[in-house]
Amino acid sequence: MAKQVKLIARPRTESGRNSVKTVRARGAVPAVIYGARTTPSNLEVTRRDIEVILSHSVGENILVDLEIQDGSKVTNQLTLIQEVQHHPIRRQILHVDFHAVSMTDKINAEISVEPFGESDGVKNFGGLLEQNMRSVSISCLPQNLPELIKVDISAMKVGDSLHVRDLVLPEGVEVNDDADLTVFIVAEPKVVEATPASGAAKAPEVIKEKKVEAAAKK
Structure with missing residues (x-):
């Protein structure tokens, strides 16, 4: 099952591109929380904290007990990390989306599919393992994710x-995808036919034919 971890967040009152730069400059990551029963709110989380959480998880489908500290007011909300934006080159975390969830309501998520073991067709007969689907869409209660x-x-x-x-x-x-979709297939090994190196041998024959044709014209 997916891990459930605790993370402290604080309201982010600034808005606009410059404010986002300010948040990142002080070692935080801009974030947002939203959900069916939750008013969308801008937050920020400590960069180091979110990096540790993501580095210790197999995927990014992580249940987070978000503790929102607003001065003396503290609110706890169970959330699912919905999306993580990374810098395309440096790969640092730029933004995190938290989806507020309830333990009694089903959620939808994309879950990675990973093969294990060695296919008999690949190991003993030279087949090629092809993976057509890297993830599947599923539906479940948060505790079963x-x-x-x-x-x-x-x-x-x-x-x-x-x-x-x-x-x-x-x-x-439960899986939301079409049951007939192919996830894995072991394809037959590709056979490369040898091309005969006969180009040089054919050249004299062509020249000879031209000579015969020329003689006939005389």
Whole structure:
């Protein structure tokens, strides 16, 4: 199941591009919280804290007990990290979206699919494992949210395919994607036909034919 961690956040009163730079300059990351029963609010979290949380997680589907400290007022809200924006080059965290959730309401999330084991078709017959889907859309209660879905591919032979309907899911988890979509397939090994190096041998034949044709014209 997905980890549930605690994180302190504070209201972010500034707005605009310059204010975001100010937030980042003091070692914080701009964030926002929203949800069906939650008024959208601008927040900030300590950069080091969110980096530690993400570095210790398999994916970014993390349940966060967000403690919002507004002066003497403290509010706790269970959230799901909905999106993390990274700098395209330096990869530092630029912004985080928190989706407020309830333990009694189902949520939707994209969960990574990861193979384990070595396919029989790949190991013994030179097949090629192809992964057509890197993630699947699932629905479940927050407490049942998986970090990822692992798939045992060891029994797959050349020509075998594994579909969404074949995934073994944790209890309480449903897949939203089409059951017939292919997740993995073991393709036949590619055979490269040898090209005969006969270009040089054909040249004299062409020249000879031209000579015969020229003689006939005489």
